[in-house]
Amino acid sequence: MSRAAIYHLPDLVGAGRPHVMGILNVTPDSFSDGGRHNAVDQAVAHARQMIDEGADIVDIGGESTRPGSAPVSLEDEWARIAQVLAPVADLGVPVSIDTYKAEIARRACAEGAVIINDVWGLQKDPAMPDAAAATGAHVVMMHNRDAADPQIDILADIDRSFERSMALADKAGIPCEKQILDPGFGFGKTIDQNFQILNRFESLLKHGLPVLAGASRKRMIGAVLNVETDERLFGSMAVHLLAMQKGAAIVRVHDVRPHADAARILEATLKEHAE
Numbered sequence: 001m002s003r004a005a006i007y008h009l010p011d012l013v014g015a016g017r018p019h020v021m022g023i024l025n026v027t028p029d030s031f032s033d034g035g036r037h038n039a040v041d042q043a044v045a046h047a048r049q050m051i052d053e054g055a056d057i058v059d060i061g062g063e064s065t066r067p068g069s070a071p072v073s074l075e076d077e078w079a080r081i082a083q084v085l086a087p088v089a090d091l092g093v094p095v096s097i098d099t100y101k102a103e104i105a106r107r108a109c110a111e112g113a114v115i116i117n118d119v120w121g122l123q124k125d126p127a128m129p130d131a132a133a134a135t136g137a138h139v140v141m142m143h144n145r146d147a148a149d150p151q152i153d154i155l156a157d158i159d160r161s162f163e164r165s166m167a168l169a170d171k172a173g174i175p176c177e178k179q180i181l182d183p184g185f186g187f188g189k190t191i192d193q194n195f196q197i198l199n200r201f202e203s204l205l206k207h208g209l210p211v212l213a214g215a216s217r218k219r220m221i222g223a224v225l226n227v228e229t230d231e232r233l234f235g236s237m238a239v240h241l242l243a244m245q246k247g248a249a250i251v252r253v254h255d256v257r258p259h260a261d262a263a264r265i266l267e268a269t270l271k272e273h274a275e
Contacts, residue, residue, distance in 0.1 A: 017267035018244045020260045021057040021096065021252040022050035023216065024088070026080045027064045040083045047088045054260025057115065058088055059252060060108075061098035065119050065187070074101055085111040096140070102127035109135035115180075119187065120144050121165035122172075129172035138178045140212055141165035145188025154193040155200055158183050162207055180250070181207060185215040185239075194220040198239060201246035213243035214252035237262055 026043050047058050062080035063072040072080075077099065089095045089112025096115035097108035102125045105116045114137055121141040122129045132139045143161045162181055169179050183197050183204055194215070197204075204211045215221065221235035222228070233255050240251040241262050253259045268274045 017263045018248055019056040019250045020054055020256055020263060021059050021212070021214075021250050022047070022053075022055035022256045023252060023254050024050070024058050024060045024084075025064070026060065026062055026084055040087070043084045044087045044091075048091055050256045051091055051093050053257035055093060055256045057094045057096055057250070058091075059096040059098050059115075059117055060084060060088060060113070061117075062104070063099065065098075074103055077101065077104055078107060081108065082111070085113060089113065100124040100128065102131035105137070106131050106135060109137050114138065115140060117182075118142065119184070121161060122168045123161075123164060129168045129174070132169075133172040133174045136178075138180060139169060139174055140180045140182050141169065142182035142187065142212075143184040148188050148190045148193070150190045150193070154189060154196055155203060158197070158204070159207075162204075166207065166209070176209065180210045180212055182212040182214060185213065186218040186220060191220050191223045194218075198242055198246075201243050201248065205247045210249035211247060212250040212252060213240055213248040215239040215243070216251075216253045216255070233258065241266065 024043060024047050050058060060081055062077040081097070085095065085108055094115060095113045096117045097105060097113040098117045098119070099105055099108065100118050100120040105128065109116070116132050116135070116137045117140040118128060119142045121143060122132065122139065141162070143158045145157070166179060170176070181204060185194050185197065189197070201213070216236045217229050217232040221232045221239065225232065225235050227235070236253065236255065237258055240248070240253065240259060244251060244263060244266050251259055251263070
């Protein structure tokens, strides 16, 4: 039985503080950290550093999803992540695989991944719902669009997409306690729509599932602060802290320690007790 099949959601998103998912891109072209961790030793060392800084989950990606990035073949994507997965899983925290390809998800879960982070919400690869169900993994189902449309009601569009993703998951036999939603900051949305989502983030909780927020270093932050990607830490923390206050169960970040500290302060504030 795979690790994914025996991992339980309360271990990931219980009643305590929001969890921090550290980003590990083993790609040459990711928008923020492309090429920095695409050697095995560098990737494992960075994962260990993130765990030391407080990461609850490590999210490994082998294909850039930045706007304008070139698609990557299944075998090329697998070649980038194959040697990294097992050593990172052995570090002792849950590993997430950032992919929309069913076969990558299958292979990754066999090597120790316990979460499938699908930026197309199980809707891109027709084989993904059944593949995810067979692994026993948790699934992050993200809202995405081929292109931004400033004329639409983005919250209504997200709700419709979430309903489709949840229906696919239910039909495949993925238990609701293994389903997580993600509104997809920066994916097929205008800058203003991203802030609409943030301002109404608590409305996403109506679906009854944990919600992930992932805005780390994204263009919505640069648009307000007029800073380059590597200078968006403080803006990222502001967005994620607002999301956590509005109910985000997980934040997906490049900079782990500041976010882990912020999550602990938020937890102490809500409890009115320092532990």
